[in-house]
Amino acid sequence: MEHMNQNNLIDSRTLNLYEKQEKIYTRRMDGFFQRIQLFTGWPFLFAFFITPWLTIDNRQAVLFDLVETKFYIYWITFWPQDFILLSWSLIFAAFLLFFITNLIGRVWCGYTCPQTIWTAIFTWAEQLAEGNRNQRIKLDKSNLTLNKILKKTTKHSMWICFALFTSITFVSYFYGLYEMSYDAWNLNLSSPVVFWLVFFTLATYFNAGWMREQLCKYICPYARFQSSMFDEDTLIVSYDECRGEIRGPRKKNLKPKDLGDCVDCSVCVQVCPVGIDIRDGLQYECTNCARCIDACNSVMNKMDYKKGLISYTTLSQLKGKSFTWKRPKLVGYGLAVITMLISISVLLISRPLVHLDILRDRNLLYQEVSGGYIQNSYKLNILNMSEHDNYFTLKITGLKKISIVPESEIFIQAGTAKNVAINVITDPDQLNNLITKILISATSTDNKLVAEAESRFIGPSSIQEI
Ligand code: SF4
Ligand code: SF4
Known part of the structure; x- marks a missing residue:
């Protein structure tokens, strides 16, 4: 029995934090x-x-x-x-x-x-x-x-x-x-x-x-x-408490001295799409839609009162201070926006419209071909990101007297990628090192699109490094 009484005591003291969601019937008003x-x-x-x-x-x-x-x-x-x-x-x-x-x-x-x-x-x-x-x-x-x-x-x-x-x-x-x-x-x-x-x-x-x-x-x-982005000069929808309170109903053209301008008609609450009462102060649910401003202004009109009991204002203005642009957050966000806009513009203007990927044939370091020449094999992936079909010419720098087999000119349609297997052949006398860094480039016939990528040319181990 004592245990049951204790439970009842706890139940009666428990605060119910769950609130049932009430359906909001929004009133539509023009303004x-x-x-x-x-x-x-x-x-x-x-x-x-x-x-x-x-x-x-x-x-x-x-x-x-x-x-x-x-x-x-x-x-x-x-x-x-x-x-x-x-x-x-x-x-x-x-x-x-x-x-x-x-x-x-x-x-x-x-x-x-x-x-x-x-x-x-x-x-x-x-x-x-x-x-x-x-x-x-x-x-x-x-x-x-x-x-x-x-x-x-x-x-x-x-x-x-x-x-x-x-x-x-x-x-x-x-x-x-x-x-x-x-x-x-x-x-x-x-x-x-x-x-x-x-x-x-x-x-x-x-x-x-x-x-x-x-x-x-x-x-x-x-x-x-x-x-966290707000400060005292951020524009918010706010109710002028000093002017509005003490709220209370009254007849038109009859204003009791002890009452403020708010006639407590609740129209501002009825039009609110999130169902809050802006007269309770700034709330995180408020979306700044200003429907309560339009609604209250129409009530003020009917009452022959000055508009703006609910208005767009700032906390500074409510405190009687004037608006200022010199605010750390505003300046900081402004500078970040300008910097990023410049960076994006530069990236956009300078973005390459052709992309080249090179994969060296890993199964074979090099191959001796007829005439005593040395051959290395590569797989290229050339991506034509432009809006036009193009012929691309391959060029290799870093090695003298080379030849590219089967072809050095490749046709690629606009907006497509092409895989190309090439063999690069050179005279071993041209190789000073076992591994030579080479640069492969693909250039469009009008010279407007160029992509480059580095790779290595490997020669026989008999080559003495200089
Ligand atoms: S501004 Fe919109 S969301 Fe905020 S209180 Fe007024 S009507 Fe509601
Ligand atoms: S609409 Fe204006 S007058 Fe009516 S309750 Fe809201 S604040 Fe008060």
Whole structure:
């Protein structure tokens, strides 16, 4: 009995840290910042869906060909050899994001992140099928009727159609839109393609339809470490507590002296896609989407109060200080961005468009051929990364009086590699050392493309080193 009492005591004192996820019914409201989102979101969406349709030189303009390990981005083709360039580009993108975040906060999350844009489209479809916020709440609470089934089916059908459309577009960046359409028309889609189409359809449907803000809150790492990029001059969405408190309802044109400007209408909470109350202060869930600003401004308008009770501001401005550019983080991120941009530009401009790999025949050190000449064998792999077919001439430096068999001129198609086996033959009198360093080069006929690689020429052991 005593043991049971103890358990009951512990149970009654246990704090339940689990909170059930409440469904968020976002209220849609128009406003200045929502219109800005149209200008940032729609071009991105348009570019995403239209790009796979573009072609350059009879190929898809943007194609990430994982089988051939080639990335086509408009007029530039990236090869595995360009991995360093890709790494620098990703680091550059990360630092650019840090710089922008330090300057204007989570503008990426609020205006351009695909999760934000797709969620906005899915909530728009939801509103179209089920009505406004109040109607949706009422519908969810109502019993199952034919009308409810019809509305829910319409909503999910729209979601699935858009998710499928998104998935087809996304996979076409890797498989090629025309190839995929052709295979689909002939009912010949390979199982990996079908798998990825189904996977991305379901991922889009669940992310934008069901998970929404939970992905930002619990999965996206950016939300977690963004605060480390903030400083007192970073632009944030903030509620002016001094002006707003003490909050309380009142009639229009009637303002009790003991109340601030906040009429406690909770419209700012109803429009928030992550379901937070900005009046509680800066929270990591806030994506800086500014919907609460638009919502509160419309309330202030109706009340004939000054706009800006919720606004984009900085902690410095809230403390009465003025904005400054001279901030260690901002300058540091800015310098890193400029340095990387210069490095990437230099790498891009100077990247070789032909690559040469040499493998010496390891089975045979050397061979004596007719006439007493010495022969070494090599396997060359020449990669023509340019957009044009080319003839390449082989040249060997480091040895005098040599001949290359079978040929020194090789034809290689644009964007392909060729394996070539060559024999290099020389007079032993030309060899001063047992091992001679040689340089093999492949030069295009117009002399614009040159690749070089070092190797060794091995002679007989009878050669005395000088
Ligand atoms: S608090 Fe305001 S800015 Fe932040 S996510 Fe909610 S609506 Fe957007
Ligand atoms: S919308 Fe403005 S007035 Fe209404 S509760 Fe939010 S902060 Fe207060």
